[in-house]
Amino acid sequence: MDTTQYLDVFIDESKEHIEVLYKKLLELEKSPSEKAIIEEIFRAAHTLKGMSATMGYSDLATLTHTLENVFDAIRYDRVQVQTEMVDLLVETVDQLNSMVEDIANGGSGTRNIADVVNKLERMETGTSAQNASSSKGKQVSDSVTSTNVIRTLDEFELSILNESQERGFSNYEVTVQLREDCLLKGARVFMVFEVLEQLGEVIKSEPSVTELEDENFEHSFTVILVSNRPETEISEKIKKVSEIETVNVHEFSVSNYLETKEQVVQRSSVPANPDDKQVNPTPDEREVGKNAQQKTIRVNIEKLDVLMNLFEELIIDRGRLEQISIDLRNADLQDTVERMSRVSSDLQNIILMMRMVPIDHVFSRFPRMVRKLARDLNKQVDIEIIGADTELDRTVIDEIGDPIVHLLRNAIDHGIETPEERVRKGKPEKGTIKLEAFHSGNHVFIEISDDGAGINKDKVLKKALSNGLLTDREAEGLTDQQIYELIMESGFSTADKISDISGRGVGLDVVKNTIESLGGNIAIDSAVDKGSVFSVQLPLTLTIISVLLVELNKEKYAIPLSSIIETAIISKEQLLSAHHKKVIDFRGKVVPLVNLKDIFGVEAPEVEEAYTSVVIVKKGDKLAALIVDSFIGQQEVVLKSLGAYMSNTFAISGATILGDGEVALIIDSNAIIK
CATH class of the missing domain: 3.30.565.10 (Histidine kinase-like ATPase, C-terminal domain)
Incomplete structure (x- = not known):
C-alpha cells in the first residue's frame, strides 16, 4: 500500500501523541497512582504504535509497542511507578520524538533502539517476576502472575474455561515474544502451536489465528491454554522452539476477567454528571452528533500561507480602489468600496484566526x-x-x-x-x-x-x-x-x-x-x-499591521501604531537643549528629538518653520520624538520584507504598497531609540 499520501497527517498526529506522552509522564511523576493518567499514556502509545506499523516504520512501532507493554503492566498493577522509572520513560519518548523528526526531515526513522528496549523489557518483567514470587510463594521461570491480558471472550469460550476448572484442569495465559530478527514469524507461530496442542487445548489467541498465519502481528502473541501440565513445563517446552525471546505463563482467572469487564461496562455507562439521565438519542440527535465530529479539518500551514499572501494582495488592491473612489467622487463606486472594505475586514479576521495557534x-x-x-x-x-x-x-x-x-x-x-x-x-x-x-x-x-x-x-x-x-x-x-x-x-x-x-x-x-x-x-x-x-x-500577528503614514519631503513612511504614544505639533519656543542635543519637555519628561531626514538621508532645503510635527514613540520606558513634515493618516498595511539584499537597512523593518501604488518604508522605531 502506498502510504506517502498520508505522511503529513502521520507526522502531525505522531507529534501530538508524543506531546501527550511528555505531558502525562510529568504528571505521572507527581501522581504515580492516578489511573486516568496511566490510561491516557497507554492510549497515546497504542495509537502511535498502530500508526507506525501501518506506515511501515518498524523501529518506531517496536519501541512504542515496548512502551505500551510497560504501561499495560502499570495499569494492571504488575509494575508500580517509581520516580527513577520516569527518567527512562522520558528518554524513551525522546527517542520516539527523534525518530518522528527524522521521518519529517525525509529520513527512514531507523534508530538503534536495542538498549532502551532491553531496559523497558526489564522494567516490565523484572518487577512483575518479583510480584509473582511474593504472591505465589514460588519462583517460576519466565512467568508472571498478573491481571489477564486477553479481555475479549465470548460466552462459549467462558463456559469451556469454567468447565475445565471444575474438571481439575488449569487455565493458562501464555504470552510468547519472538526475537526482533525473526524472519519467518508465521513458521515459528506454527511450531509453537504444535507444542501447545501437545500440552493441552488452545481456546483463544490474540491476535487471531488467521492474523498469526498471515504474519499480521509484530513480535508477540498471547493464547489461553487449558492444560493439566505445570507452568514450568509449558514454558520450557515452548522455549525449545528457536528464535523465541521470552515466554510468560500464568494462570488465567475467569473471575478477574469478569470483574474487569464489569468495571469497564460501569465506567462507560456512568454519566459525567450523576444527575444526568441516560436517554437514547433520536435519529436526528445522532445525525447532529455525527456532524459535530466533522467540524474540524487539518490544513497544511503552507496552504494558509498562500491564502494569507493572496489576501495581502487583496488588501493592497482595496487601498487602491479606496484612493480611486476618492479621486473620482462616484457615489456608486464609493458605496461598493465601503462594502468591500467591510467584507474584507471580516475576511481578514477569519484568516488571522485560522493562523492562530495556542x-x-x-x-x-x-x-x-x-x-x-x-x-x-x-x-x-x-x-x-x-x-x-x-x-x-x-x-x-x-x-x-x-x-x-x-x-x-x-x-x-x-x-x-x-x-x-x-x-x-x-x-x-x-x-x-x-x-x-x-x-x-x-x-x-x-x-x-x-x-x-x-x-x-x-x-x-x-x-x-x-x-x-x-x-x-x-x-x-x-x-x-x-x-x-x-x-x-x-x-x-x-x-x-x-x-x-x-x-x-x-x-x-x-x-x-x-x-x-x-x-x-x-x-x-x-x-x-x-x-x-x-x-x-x-x-498578535506580523503580516498586517496598523500604521501612521507620515511624509518626509514628499516621501511617505509608515510608523507602527503599537510603538506610538501620541502625535504633537510643537512650537519653536518649546525646543530645548541638553548635552548639546535637541529635546522637548513631554509631560514632565525630557524626550530627545530625532530628525528622520538625517537618519534616512532625505535631502531637503533648510526652511525655518514656526512649528514642528513630531511623533512620540516608545520602547519600554524610553521615549523619542520623531520629527516629520506632516501626518497623512492611519491605515492598515501589509508588511513586506525588503529581501536578503536590503536586510541590514538601519531602522527600516520592511515596506508596503499604498493605495496609490507608491511604496512606503516602515520605520523600526525600536532601532532608532536603541
Whole structure:
C-alpha cells in the first residue's frame, strides 16, 4: 500500500501523541497512582504504535509497542511507578520524538533502539517476576502472575474455561515474544502451536489465528491454554522452539476477567454528571452528533500561507480602489468600496484566526526541559504554566520558542537557589517558576517569573562599569529597571564560572534582539531574595499591521501604531537643549528629538518653520520624538520584507504598497531609540 499520501497527517498526529506522552509522564511523576493518567499514556502509545506499523516504520512501532507493554503492566498493577522509572520513560519518548523528526526531515526513522528496549523489557518483567514470587510463594521461570491480558471472550469460550476448572484442569495465559530478527514469524507461530496442542487445548489467541498465519502481528502473541501440565513445563517446552525471546505463563482467572469487564461496562455507562439521565438519542440527535465530529479539518500551514499572501494582495488592491473612489467622487463606486472594505475586514479576521495557534505548542516542551536541567544542577524546581490556551499567529509562535528557553534556563541557573541555600533563607526547598501568557489589546504578554535570588543590582552596575558599557555619570541617573536591563547587553554576564548552561555572556542579548525583531519588547523587574519577572510583549500577528503614514519631503513612511504614544505639533519656543542635543519637555519628561531626514538621508532645503510635527514613540520606558513634515493618516498595511539584499537597512523593518501604488518604508522605531 502506498502510504506517502498520508505522511503529513502521520507526522502531525505522531507529534501530538508524543506531546501527550511528555505531558502525562510529568504528571505521572507527581501522581504515580492516578489511573486516568496511566490510561491516557497507554492510549497515546497504542495509537502511535498502530500508526507506525501501518506506515511501515518498524523501529518506531517496536519501541512504542515496548512502551505500551510497560504501561499495560502499570495499569494492571504488575509494575508500580517509581520516580527513577520516569527518567527512562522520558528518554524513551525522546527517542520516539527523534525518530518522528527524522521521518519529517525525509529520513527512514531507523534508530538503534536495542538498549532502551532491553531496559523497558526489564522494567516490565523484572518487577512483575518479583510480584509473582511474593504472591505465589514460588519462583517460576519466565512467568508472571498478573491481571489477564486477553479481555475479549465470548460466552462459549467462558463456559469451556469454567468447565475445565471444575474438571481439575488449569487455565493458562501464555504470552510468547519472538526475537526482533525473526524472519519467518508465521513458521515459528506454527511450531509453537504444535507444542501447545501437545500440552493441552488452545481456546483463544490474540491476535487471531488467521492474523498469526498471515504474519499480521509484530513480535508477540498471547493464547489461553487449558492444560493439566505445570507452568514450568509449558514454558520450557515452548522455549525449545528457536528464535523465541521470552515466554510468560500464568494462570488465567475467569473471575478477574469478569470483574474487569464489569468495571469497564460501569465506567462507560456512568454519566459525567450523576444527575444526568441516560436517554437514547433520536435519529436526528445522532445525525447532529455525527456532524459535530466533522467540524474540524487539518490544513497544511503552507496552504494558509498562500491564502494569507493572496489576501495581502487583496488588501493592497482595496487601498487602491479606496484612493480611486476618492479621486473620482462616484457615489456608486464609493458605496461598493465601503462594502468591500467591510467584507474584507471580516475576511481578514477569519484568516488571522485560522493562523492562530495556542501557545501551548511552545509551552508544552518546557516542563521536561526544566525537569532535566534542574536535575543536572541538583536543584528542585516546579514549573507552573498559566494561559497555555492563549493564541498567537503561527509566524510569532515559530520564533518565540528559543527566547523563552533562554529565559527559563537563566531562571533555573541564576535565579533558583540550591535546596540548601533556600532552606537557609527560610524558603521551601523546591523553587517555583511561573510561565504565564495572556492577551491585552492587540498584544500577547508572556511573563517568566521565579521565586529565586533575584538580580543583584549593585553587582550588575559594577560589572557594567568595568565593561565600559556606561560611565559613572550615566550610572547615577539610571532607574532600577534600566540597571536590570543591562544584563541583556551583548557579552554581559555576572556568572562566576562558565558552564554549559550559562556564563559566556550570550543568551539574553539574543533574546532581546529576537523579541524586538518581532515588533515586541521585554521588561525586567526584580527584588533580592524574592525573585525576578521577565515580561515579554508581542504583537498578535506580523503580516498586517496598523500604521501612521507620515511624509518626509514628499516621501511617505509608515510608523507602527503599537510603538506610538501620541502625535504633537510643537512650537519653536518649546525646543530645548541638553548635552548639546535637541529635546522637548513631554509631560514632565525630557524626550530627545530625532530628525528622520538625517537618519534616512532625505535631502531637503533648510526652511525655518514656526512649528514642528513630531511623533512620540516608545520602547519600554524610553521615549523619542520623531520629527516629520506632516501626518497623512492611519491605515492598515501589509508588511513586506525588503529581501536578503536590503536586510541590514538601519531602522527600516520592511515596506508596503499604498493605495496609490507608491511604496512606503516602515520605520523600526525600536532601532532608532536603541
